[in-house]
Every structure is written in C-alpha cells, then in structure tokens.
Amino acid sequence: MDERVYDHAETLVDWSARVEEGDDVVLSVGPAAHDLAVAVAEALGERGANLLATYSSEELRRAYLRASEGEFEAPDHELALYEAADVVLSLGGGRNTNAMADVPGERRQSYRSARTDVREARYDTRWVSTYHPTRSLAQQADMAYEEYREFAYDAILRDWDSLADEMAEVKAVLDEGSEVRIESAGTDLTMSIEDRTAVNSAASVAYDSHNLPSGEVFTAPEATEGEVLFDIPMTIDGEAVKGVRLEFEDGEVVSHEADRGEDVIADLLETDEGARRLGELGIGMNRGIDRYTDTILFDEKMAETVHLALGRAYDACLPEGQSGNESAIHTDMLIDTSEDSVLEVDGEVVQRDGEFLL
C-alpha cells in the first residue's frame, strides 16, 4: 500500500484526534475508503484503542430514504453508540458524489431533523472528518486519479505544527480587531468582529478543529455592509453555482443574483431568518490546496481565498455562554483574493493579493 496512506492514517489518529490507549473509537468508512480504513485500524491497534467500524454508504442511505414513508425516529442504538464513544473518525470517499441525487430534499431534511441528538452526541466526541482520495473525488475535481492523489496528500500531509504557528498570528490580529474590510473585484464588504474569538483551525481537536485537511482561521462576523462577488464556482445541493453576487445592509442580504444557480441561492436565503445573515468569515491558509476541487472540505482551506458562510455561526467564536447567528444552513462560498485584493482589519492592510503583511 502507498506509504502516504499510512502517513494520512497516523496524522489523523495522532495529530488530529489525539487518540490514546483505551479510547473507544468509531471509524466511519466510506465504500471506497477501505485502504485508509485498514491503515487507521493498524494505527489504532498500535495505540491500544478500541475500534468499531461503521459503514457510511450514500447508496444505502438513498435506498433507505427512498423506501421509507418519510417519518423518522431518533435511533436509540446509534445514540447509545455515540454517547459511549470517545472519538469518531469519518473517512469519506464513495464511488459517486451524486449517489443521493434522486432523494427529495424534504426527505433528507426530515431524516436530518430526527437525528439531531445523534449528531450532537457525535459532536461531543473528539470527531474528525477526512477524505480518502478516490476516483469519484478526482472526477468531481476535473482531475486524473493520480493527479488528484498528489493534490490531496499535499493538502493533508502538511507540517501542521508550523502552519498552526503561522495561523496563530492571523488569529491574534482578528481577536484584537473590531472591523474587517474585504476589497476585491466585485467585492467591497465591511463587517464587525468586535468581541469575537477566531479559531486557529489546524486540523486537530487540540485547536477546536475537526477537518483533515484544515488550514484556515475563521470567526463569526455581524453587521455586514456592502457587496460581494463569490467568483469561485461550487456545487450547492447538487447544483452548479457560479458568480454569486450579494448585497448586505444592516447585516442582512437585501439583493442577490448569480450567473448560474440563482434559484439555489434564492432557496437558501428563504430557509429561515438566519439564512440571510453571515455565520462565518474564514481565511484559507493551506498552501497545499492550490486549486478549486468542488469539495468544500478542501476548497474553504485554499490559500489566497476568503470564504463567507450564510447561516449558522460556531459557538467557539462567541463570548462564553453566547450563541451567534442561528440557522438550519451553513453554506460556504469563496472569494479569490490572489489578485487585486485587500483584506483590512481596523483600517490596516493584513493581506494584499493573497500575501500576508504581518
């Protein structure tokens, strides 16, 4: 087996999830993630952790959801599993990124709603999500399989310690700052980050970071004003979206248009009240991710990009005991800041054309 698969597994187990002897680990295995699962099982055996593998197949979920009558219960056995687990490692990677394409959104939503407790129990563990580079993800990224593997391992097998140090400087600036301004082609946006705490998302639970790869600094903005052009294309709810333009007044979206997928954006904004406000401002800092691959876990960490999410804010960014913007959605969209772009905090230029000036 490719040595990088073992390196990926060790990074996940040691750096990301901080697995220790005696930990009860749930390993969620995508249908095409078998090789990575074998390498993770080996690492867990070496660390003396306990292993239960679950099978996370969208084809199974599709068959189940389509056959059901659309009423779901909280599954007690699954809840019991996650409540007793210390660590949950999700190894994404299927054979078709559109495996759920013909499941009605309403059906997915009611399944999701019934499983809130299960999801919360999972979030109470040291959980980490990663992807095994599969042919289907390569296809999604418009890349050859070997080319995609090079890309993915460049993103995953970083010197995380040193990236964490680098990101700590950006976090310090955001923590001290009150106002962020983003200027780029089609974008001139200001937002308040007063009293907010930024997360140094260094791909480890030790940093409140639950994705591998990660490599972003994010916070929860409010009172957004101005206009933004998201010039990096993406897939939202299975539909291609391009050139989204939003206008904000008093923190809320007051107008929207898009070169492609305008309906998808309109539907998103209609979800609930919080869907018209921002929940996240993130600055991508992973230089291993040098291109867009249409998988948000990778895209939002891309160096020389900034992303904003409509919807839910993360509590980690709010003062102790407070919650930020609430919504059933959290949808990230990206701005390319590599050219003719400026990121300012309290009037001081922090990043110009993708390069930090700290």
Next chain:
Amino acid sequence: MDERVYDHAETLVDWSARVEEGDDVVLSVGPAAHDLAVAVAEALGERGANLLATYSSEELRRAYLRASEGEFEAPDHELALYEAADVVLSLGGGRNTNAMADVPGERRQSYRSARTDVREARYDTRWVSTYHPTRSLAQQADMAYEEYREFAYDAILRDWDSLADEMAEVKAVLDEGSEVRIESAGTDLTMSIEDRTAVNSAASVAYDSHNLPSGEVFTAPEATEGEVLFDIPMTIDGEAVKGVRLEFEDGEVVSHEADRGEDVIADLLETDEGARRLGELGIGMNRGIDRYTDTILFDEKMAETVHLALGRAYDACLPEGQSGNESAIHTDMLIDTSEDSVLEVDGEVVQRDGEFLL
C-alpha cells in the same frame, strides 16, 4: 440489480428476523456484500425500522490485531450499541476467505475472549447471519461465480414454511426418542438424546434459528459410544482437513486420526475438557444445498448429511435452566449419509440412504 438480491433481502428481513416498525437494526456489512446491504436497507426503510450499518472487514481486523500488543478490553461503545439493538443482521461476504491467515491463533483468541459481553449482547437480539454470494466464496467452493450464485440462491430462497413443516416431523421423532444410532461407511455410533429438545432450524428467529440459509434439525447428544468417519472434507482454522476418524467411549473421544490435518484435530481436542465431547447432532435437510462448498453455514444444512460438533451445546436443546456440554469450541464435521447409511431412533429406521421413512 438481480431480483434475487431483493428476494434474499426480503427473506432475511421478514421471514428470518421478523423486523417490525421501530426496530433498531444493526446491519453488519462485509466488504463485498454492498449490493445485498442496499437491498436490505430498502426493505428496512419500507418496514419503518431504524438502520445503523457497521463494516465487517477481516482486512481491518487483521491490521488491528497484528498491530496491537495482544491485550484487549471490552469496548464500551460497541456493548452499548448491541445492548440497545433489537435486531442484528450480518451480511457476510469478503474478497478473500483467508484474509486473517497470518494472525496468530493466540491473538485471535484473546481478542475473542475480551469480547464475550459484546457477543452475548448480540445473541440477546433477534440476530441472523447470512452470506452474499461473492467471488471469493465461489473460489472457496471450487465453483464459477455465476454457478455459485445459482447454488447460493437455491439454498436461500426456499419455501421455508413448508420446509419447517417437514422438519417438524423429524423434530417430533427426536424429541420423543432416547437413543440415536448412525451407521455408514466407517461409522457406527450411538448416543443418548433422552430429555433433550430438538431445534427445528427453519432460518427464522421464530424457530430459534439464526442462519439464512438454514434447514437442519439439531439436538444435544451425550454418552456417545463407537466410531465415526467424517468423510466430507472441510477447512478448520484455515487448514484443510479430510477423513477424520474418532472413537468414543463413555461420551469422550479416546482416539483420533485423519488422512489430512490430524494436527488440527489434535489441537482442537486439547482445547478444554468439553472439546472431547459432542455438543451437537444435526441432520441436514436443505435440498437446495446439493454439494459441499467449504463454508460451514451452508455445508451443515446439506440434505443427506449428518453432522456432529465437538464442543459447546446449545441451551435450547437442554431442559429449562440446564446447560449442556461446555467448551470454547463448537466445531462441526460432516458424514455423507446418502449411500449405505442408516439413521435409527430407538431401534427404528428414520432415514435410509438419505431418504426419510417417517
């Protein structure tokens, strides 16, 4: 997908496990059993049951066991899962029946021992084990893939109701009888079945039967006397075994030899005290199984064969509150009774040359 995969799934869910609305179901999926898992997920969705899929890969287990230091704990999270589950459906089917070949027996044994509570919790559910016909099982059976699929579905997709009626007659004879005698080439054996209850193993939890396919009537004999030749070859602990001859006195094996694999048999008999006594006498009655395929779940149900197991007896065969022979092993071996063979109960011929005379 082949219609028989859906038929298999429905038989498993409805006939075997009697799944009902609201049941919390654990679906254990072998790496090559994906298609059957999809069909079962659909059936569970239709019935309104809750589904959690686990991934049962011997390659994962091998990697984990070889990497570990050989000391295992009872995994709390897995125990919690099975204690909360109503039904456990195991879909066997991997890519290599020898995937665990280089894991030392001692390591497997200590892993097995640490998981006694998990196993017992699983046995407390409506559990059913089946196999998806895979290329690797075809290879094990010395058969072509399509040929094996025909074979497997013939065994699985029976008229179970009518086979249950047929087996009920054999059960009645065994329940009333006191002594069984088996005569065949190289075999002349008597054993007591006084006060024992036979199980009509009709592939359904409603019949205390937990395999699909099933199709056998079995009981727990004692006081075995005489000699037996197991003339159907098999694989035990990964080694080929052929022509095993045992001699019994006062219920215990007093001598053994084999044309092949004599060491394996010697090791088995040394396991513990109960390993030298019989735990099961079973009469195969599934006429869909017309040949030996080196997978015990199928072989032991083959019509015109009788099997005996060294080791543990099932409580279901004993009077209420009593336990039968105890042992860490339960190893079945088969006698071909299709020719020159007689099965007698209390001196009356019940089966001659594989045909019942009831």
